[in-house]
Amino acid sequence: EPVSKEPTNDKVEELLSQMTLEEKVGQLNFIVGDALQTGPASVTNDGERLEMIKSGKVTGVFNAPGAEFSYKLQKLAVENSRLGIPLLFGADIIHGYKTIFPIPLAEAASWDLETIENGARVAAKEATSAGINFNFAPMVDVGRDARWGRNAEGAGEDPYLGSLIARARVRGFQGNDLAAPYTLAACVKHFAAYGAPEGGKEYNTVDMSERVLREMYLPPYRAAIDEGAATVMTSFNEIDGVPASGSKYLLDDILRKEWGFNGMVVSDYNSITEMINHGVVGNRADAAKMALESGNDMDMMGLIYSSEIEKLVKEGKLSEETLDKAVRRVLKLKYDLGLFENPYLYADPAVEKKEVRSKENYDAALDMAKRSIVLLKNEKDLLPINKNVNTIALIGPLAENKDELNGMWSFFGENQDPISILEGIKQKVGPGTKILTADGADFYSDSRSGFSKAVGIANKADVVILALGESAVMSGEAASRSSIELPGVQKELMQAIQKTGKPIVTLVSSGRPLAISWMDKNIPAILQTWSLGTLTGPAIAEVLFGDYNPSGKLPMTFPRNVGQVPIYYNHKNTGRPYTGDYSEPASDRIYSSRYRDVENSPLYPFGYGLSYAKFEYSDIQLDKASIKSGETLKVKVSVKNASKVDGEEVVQLYIRDLVGSVTRPVKELKGFKKLMIKAGETKEVSFDLTEDDLSFYRRDMTFGTEPGDFKVYVGTNSRDVKEADFMLM
Numbered sequence: 070e071p072v073s074k075e076p077t078n079d080k081v082e083e084l085l086s087q088m089t090l091e092e093k094v095g096q097l098n099f100i101v102g103d104a105l106q107t108g109p110a111s112v113t114n115d116g117e118r119l120e121m122i123k124s125g126k127v128t129g130v131f132n133a134p135g136a137e138f139s140y141k142l143q144k145l146a147v148e149n150s151r152l153g154i155p156l157l158f159g160a161d162i163i164h165g166y167k168t169i170f171p172i173p174l175a176e177a178a179s180w181d182l183e184t185i186e187n188g189a190r191v192a193a194k195e196a197t198s199a200g201i202n203f204n205f206a207p208m209v210d211v212g213r214d215a216r217w218g219r220n221a222e223g224a225g226e227d228p229y230l231g232s233l234i235a236r237a238r239v240r241g242f243q244g245n246d247l248a249a250p251y252t253l254a255a256c257v258k259h260f261a262a263y264g265a266p267e268g269g270k271e272y273n274t275v276d277m278s279e280r281v282l283r284e285m286y287l288p289p290y291r292a293a294i295d296e297g298a299a300t301v302m303t304s305f306n307e308i309d310g311v312p313a314s315g316s317k318y319l320l321d322d323i324l325r326k327e328w329g330f331n332g333m334v335v336s337d338y339n340s341i342t343e344m345i346n347h348g349v350v351g352n353r354a355d356a357a358k359m360a361l362e363s364g365n366d367m368d369m370m371g372l373i374y375s376s377e378i379e380k381l382v383k384e385g386k387l388s389e390e391t392l393d394k395a396v397r398r399v400l401k402l403k404y405d406l407g408l409f410e411n412p413y414l415y416a417d418p419a420v421e422k423k424e425v426r427s428k429e430n431y432d433a434a435l436d437m438a439k440r441s442i443v444l445l446k447n448e449k450d451l452l453p454i455n456k457n458v459n460t461i462a463l464i465g466p467l468a469e470n471k472d473e474l475n476g477m478w479s480f481f482g483e484n485q486d487p488i489s490i491l492e493g494i495k496q497k498v499g500p501g502t503k504i505l506t507a508d509g510a511d512f513y514s515d516s517r518s519g520f521s522k523a524v525g526i527a528n529k530a531d532v533v534i535l536a537l538g539e540s541a542v543m544s545g546e547a548a549s550r551s552s553i554e555l556p557g558v559q560k561e562l563m564q565a566i567q568k569t570g571k572p573i574v575t576l577v578s579s580g581r582p583l584a585i586s587w588m589d590k591n592i593p594a595i596l597q598t599w600s601l602g603t604l605t606g607p608a609i610a611e612v613l614f615g616d617y618n619p620s621g622k623l624p625m626t627f628p629r630n631v632g633q634v635p636i637y638y639n640h641k642n643t644g645r646p647y648t649g650d651y652s653e654p655a656s657d658r659i660y661s662s663r664y665r666d667v668e669n670s671p672l673y674p675f676g677y678g679l680s681y682a683k684f685e686y687s688d689i690q691l692d693k694a695s696i697k698s699g700e701t702l703k704v705k706v707s708v709k710n711a712s713k714v715d716g717e718e719v720v721q722l723y724i725r726d727l728v729g730s731v732t733r734p735v736k737e738l739k740g741f742k743k744l745m746i747k748a749g750e751t752k753e754v755s756f757d758l759t760e761d762d763l764s765f766y767r768r769d770m771t772f773g774t775e776p777g778d779f780k781v782y783v784g785t786n787s788r789d790v791k792e793a794d795f796m797l798m
């Protein structure tokens with residue numbers, strides 16, 4: 070008999086009261102649903118898995134997509150298990166299901182919250198129509214170290230930008246009603262501070278002060294939860310000696326008590342069991358107990374709750390009330406998703422056929438992709454290229470490639486779907502334009518055998534386009550790199566082509582900031598193109614030939630070399646800041662905070678990105694010189710497009726609190742607006758600064774403001790700004 074979709078606790082309680090211990094534990098056991106695995110060790114074979122589903126020993130499966138397949142599994146659960154509790158269907162829909170969007174770091178570079186939200190909505194639409202109702206996204210880990218591979222999956226280094234993007238993604242995935250068609254449960258991950266492993270090395274130890282944790286790393290998780298994210302995933306790392314998957318401090322004190330989160334917490338892949346490797350527990354029983362008692366409700370892939378919890382309860386070592394709490398949260402999620410009313414809500418092959426890879430979805434992916442591209446350099450307006458240019462030489466491992474374009478986390482994408490850079494260019498240029506292509510080099514080998522052909526075609530061309538960068542698997546999970554140079558011999562290839570003296574545009578594809586100082590010095594035009602997904606070619610072609618004026622801004626600082634890492638714009642001043650211009654002899658100001666062999670400044674600062682238009686900023690106008698607690702400061706500038714082309718600009722506002730009871734960052738992003746300014750037009754942009762924007766964790770760890778002097782900056786990136794002063798009384 071169908072149960073009402075109203076997620077009342079009564080319904081959950083009624084069900085809970087009928088459940089055996091074994092059935093309760095089953096509701097916490099989440100396993101992979103198909104051959105696809107994202108971590109070590111095969112856990113179950115197919116036969117076993119089906120038996121577990123039928124007997125209610127599994128709460129849900131992940132990586133089992135397809136409306137038909139999920140229907141089949143759901144039917145097994147609903148019709149065979151004693152209580153007929155429906156399954157969750159999970160997956161990592163990180164940047165699209167079949168229509169692949171740019172990697173999240175690229176999307177973040179758009180600073181375009183509406184388009185990002187729409188991208189998440191499209192992903193949810195495709196994924197739900199293929200049966201998925203529980204998405205392991207958004208990943209909101211702040212990352213400041215370019216070596217870390219999973220920067221690709223996040224929104225970059227800034228907690229403010231990251232928080233707004235986290236909210237946008239949650240809205241896109243969840244809509245207003247989890248039980249409505251096309252919406253799924255978001256899972257905010259990885260809680261917490263997974264983006265700060267020592268040395269940028271994946272899964273490594275995280276250690277930071279509580280102040281840095283709260284100020285720089287926690288805000289995006291909090292924002293996603295305030296936006297209503299239904300679930301949270303723990304992280305693999307330890308913080309301050311305690312693995313996150315068993316941290317009562319994180320999962321109970323902060324997440325539930327402080328932030329009021331009442332949704333469900335799932336572990337990361339086998340992360341409960343891995344607490345044994347971390348060395349905080351000596352056996353599986355203790356690991357399971359520690360995790361469940363900390364508030365980690367569901368076990369992903371560890372099969373550790375299913376082997377340990379029942380026994381622990383029976384032996385009196387774990388209270389049944391603790392178990393019930395976790396089960397309640399899982400059942401509540403299933404009610405909220407509407408699964409008790411209609412377990413097959415998401416399993417309709419006809420809907421799947423209609424929604425997946427629709428024209429509308431492709432258009433949305435193209436829109437997102439072109440907005441994600443960042444123009445890093447454009448000497449003498451080499452870009453945009455004339456569509457009727459005689460001969461283009463397109464050179465590099467990504468020139469004709471399709472396999473790499475979907476990017477790092479696109480398990481469900483098809484390799485043949487993406488439109489290559491060559492195809493994109495072909496669709497754009499005039500009928501008389503000749504395109505010559507050569508790979509020149511690949512991503513991995515040190516073979517230079519392709520160089521001579523590449524140089525040969527460059528010599529015949531009017532303009533050379535170099536399509537260089539990382540392969541897809543060089544970023545993402547378990548893809549940290551100790552070098553952030555162009556991999557293989559691509560730099561040498563670029564140097565060989567540069568010797569031809571031809572005008573060169575470089576497209577840099579990567580899931581992280583790369584160290585491209587030589588390129589910046591020697592190549593006239595550079596576009597950061599990340600991994601753009603299915604519509605890579607058309608998006609790049611729109612920018613190359615001026616049909617779209619690039620508007621992206623870097624969400625992470627680009628270092629000059631790997632030795633500067635970690636490098637981020639919102640750093641502290643230190644007691645001996647270096648203020649020279651590097652022209653003075655090295656002996657001067659030697660005892661200041663700097664390296665001997667490289668400037669302190671990055672190659673490209675956070676928030677940086679050029680346009681084919683030229684924007685001119687007026688001075689800042691403030692409506693008052695000082696504000697009292699509770700008042701709002703109005704900050705105004707006008708921005709003029711002093712060029713002949715229309716363009717979008719991201720106007721950025723930063724503050725600095727000059728004196729605090731604890732030291733404050735030299736700049737902090739507190740607002741931005743992305744707007745279209747027509748050629749010749751001037752637009753006034755205004756921001757409201759509130760007390761909340763000026764608040765921080767003070768010496769005593771209370772959150773609030775302190776009176777004193779502030780600076781406010783407005784500009785086109787975090788470096789090139791106008792400034793003004795005000796006081797908080």
Ligand code: BGC
Nearest residue numbers: 107108161205258337338546
């Ligand atoms: C990743 C998670 C992911 C999970 C399931 C883990 O290895 O860290 O982000 O959701 O696998 O695929």
